[in-house]
Amino acid sequence: MTAPATATDPVDAYPSYLGCLADADEYAAIDVALGLLDAGVPAERVLLDLVAPAQAEVGERWARNEWSVAQEHAATHISEQVVAAVSLHANPRPTGGRVVVACMDGEWHALPPRLVAEVLRLRGWQVTFLGASVPAAHLVSYLHRHDAHAVALACALPMRLPHAHRMIEACRRSDVPVVVGGRGFGVDGRWARRLGVAWAPDAPTAAGLVADERALRRVPPAQLSHLADDEYASLARRRGELIDSALADLRERVPAVRAYTAAQLDSTVSDLSHVVDFLAAALFVDDASLFTEFVQWLTGVLASRRVPAAVVDLPLAHYAAALRDFPRAVRTLTLGRAALTAAAGR
Structure with missing residues (x-):
């Protein structure tokens, strides 16, 4: 696959370049980029108006479960090779x-x-x-x-x-x-x-x-004066304990979790860890929107993989109970659960 001979603008070459990424065709992708350079397009425009938006689309396709992790990694590698080729061609x-x-x-x-x-x-x-x-x-x-x-x-x-x-x-x-x-x-x-x-x-x-x-x-x-309340530091110290207890709670409440494969269990632990880490970051900057935006994103990603929103809500409720003496954390988790309900209802 190659760019149309008349393509002298990254916007025009974009569909062809994205197709190269989808086909894992490294050489054709490089040809698209170098073709633009040969047509007089500045290297900066090739990087920012072709490679960057294509890579953003790669991430979106993974989030929508249209591409696997392997496809995303392959496309990213190709884009890295394209960047290297553009840099070598420009040679500033x-x-x-x-x-x-x-x-x-x-x-x-x-x-x-x-x-x-x-x-x-x-x-x-x-x-x-x-x-x-x-x-x-x-x-x-x-x-x-x-x-x-x-x-x-x-x-x-x-x-x-x-x-x-x-x-x-x-x-x-x-x-x-x-x-x-x-x-x-x-x-x-x-x-x-x-x-x-x-x-x-x-x-x-x-x-x-x-x-x-x-x-x-x-x-x-x-x-960062809010860090004086020690909520962030205390949460960071309890990270492992919180993740372990949330996993145990899931196993108790959702029988299917007990039969998870090793890969499914690793994925679940990763998601539980991310919830704690995003909550900690929200406390660090004292902005609950950081956490609610993450919950909305996670809900969308899991929905594309046919995972019900309730699987996210259970850990949020568990963490809220475990952190009941942390007012900022409880408020943030409450807002996160509200965001989850709103996202699941769309």
Whole structure:
């Protein structure tokens, strides 16, 4: 499969490129991208108007249960190869300082920050891309060995926000300004503002901030005084206990769970863990919408796999009972159950 010979715009080439991803045809996908470059389309547009939206659609198809995890992984790998081919074709020479781009510790969605790294490289920066799940200590050690102009950190999942805060503060102690991006900070950057860090909704904005060090450093302080109530810290300490007790409760209330295969059991434990982690993140930033949005998303994903909403509600009720002495947690879980009811009723 190849792009139409007349395609000189990423929007026109998009259906063909998405088809290449669906067919797991790496060479044809690269041909689509390089064909656009040969037609005079700037490399930045190929990355942002072709690769990025196609990858977003890949994620949506997985969420709708139209594509398996294997198909999603194959498509992501192909897009990574396309990005590499576009970068090699453009082959820009650095004229600016070093910018370090990395994913938060525990964050494995590396393609979006890779796109940011390539846009920065196209705009003349010397870019070091550290990839997925970079431990804070390793990032700081790298910064101490190399003179970085700025650090760009990516977070796709809001449950990683507590880790994000620690990484941001570690970079600042090294006197390196930080810009963050990704859905993990909210579609409008609300949780980045709560953490007191510059936020970019897209790669061009990130590049603009990196070029303006004053703007990077001119951010209001973090708004985390609510952490004094110790709810987040206490919940984090009880994480394992809560997950184990929720699984035991499910086995008691839903007999079918007792007959789950190892794979089904692993998936259930993963979902229970995510509920606790998203709840903890909501407490960390003191914003219940973080949790309710997750519940709505999880309900949709499970519904596409024919899993009833009641299976989500039982753990929420269990966690609310177990955390009855935590008023912010109980309020957040109550709102989450209301969001679940509303999502299931649509």
